[in-house]
Amino acid sequence: MSKFTLIIGNKNNSSWSLRGYLAIKYANVDFEEVMVSLRPSLDRASLDRLTPAGKVPTLKHGNNYIWDSLAICEYMNDLHPEKNFWPKNINIRAHARCISAEMHSGFTALRSVMGMACLNKFECPKLTGDLKNDIDRIISIWSECVKQYGSIGPYLFGKYSIADMMYAPVILRFKSYQIELPDVLIKYFDTMINHPDIEEWCLDADPNDTAEPINKL
Numbered sequence: 001m002s003k004f005t006l007i008i009g010n011k012n013n014s015s016w017s018l019r020g021y022l023a024i025k026y027a028n029v030d031f032e033e034v035m036v037s038l039r040p041s042l043d044r045a046s047l048d049r050l051t052p053a054g055k056v057p058t059l060k061h062g063n064n065y066i067w068d069s070l071a072i073c074e075y076m077n078d079l080h081p082e083k084n085f086w087p088k089n090i091n092i093r094a095h096a097r098c099i100s101a102e103m104h105s106g107f108t109a110l111r112s113v114m115g116m117a118c119l120n121k122f123e124c125p126k127l128t129g130d131l132k133n134d135i136d137r138i139i140s141i142w143s144e145c146v147k148q149y150g151s152i153g154p155y156l157f158g159k160y161s162i163a164d165m166m167y168a169p170v171i172l173r174f175k176s177y178q179i180e181l182p183d184v185l186i187k188y189f190d191t192m193i194n195h196p197d198i199e200e201w202c203l204d205a206d207p208n209d210t211a212e213p214i215n216k217l
């Protein structure tokens with residue numbers, strides 16, 4: 001089988017890279033990691049040389065390039081259907097796809113005000129306006145999942161899935177910015193914080209990559 005190379009940004013900050021990384025880790029295949037610096041300065045030359053869209057994560061598999069986090073999740077699922085990256089049931093799978101797409105295309109206030117810096121701690125920002133709406137919506141999405149599928153297991157759809165991978169950076173943001181969660185989500189939060197692949201990502205991160213929250217990473 002062709003070799004996998006995952007091109008990522010700094011682990012402390014690159015939330016999109018984390019999603020691609022979690023997908024390839026879950027597939028349990030050997031891969032090489034190439035890190036391109038986004039902080040403190042953006043290595044534009046390497047990004048443009050190594051990736052078709054100038055963005056990370058990008059997965060290179062033989063001559064194939066997959067240059068988007070959700071597309072990487074889907075590609076790994078296509079290669080390893082036995083891993084059940086999505087829930088098996090069609091209705092539950094549709095639910096998982098909706099909330100994953102909602103994350104992939106939305107929550108811009110959360111993303112710009114509360115940049116991921118997984119090893120850093122910040123004061124909780126003022127929770128008003130669009131930021132409050134984003135956080136309330138995420139809490140409502142997660143609570144609904146935990147209510148519906150909590151009896152199957154501790155993840156959003158019971159078993160670990162792409163939906164958890166898509167929301168993993170939000171978990172790390174909520175930790176960094178000390179966002180209070182309702183009791184019903186504490187188990188989910190702890191399960192994700194202690195997930196071995198997320199722990200491993202954080203162990204490799206460098207807190208000096210950023211001193212402050214950064215936008216849009």
Ligand SMILES: N[C@@H](CCC(=O)N[C@@H](CS)C(=O)NCC(=O)O)C(=O)O
Pocket residue numbers: 009013014015016017038054055056057067068069070104216217
């Ligand atoms: N929709 C893309 C977003 C990827 C993205 O914006 N990645 C950021 C880093 S986390 C990046 O490459 N930024 C460099 C740039 O835009 O110049 C995905 O899901 O992978």
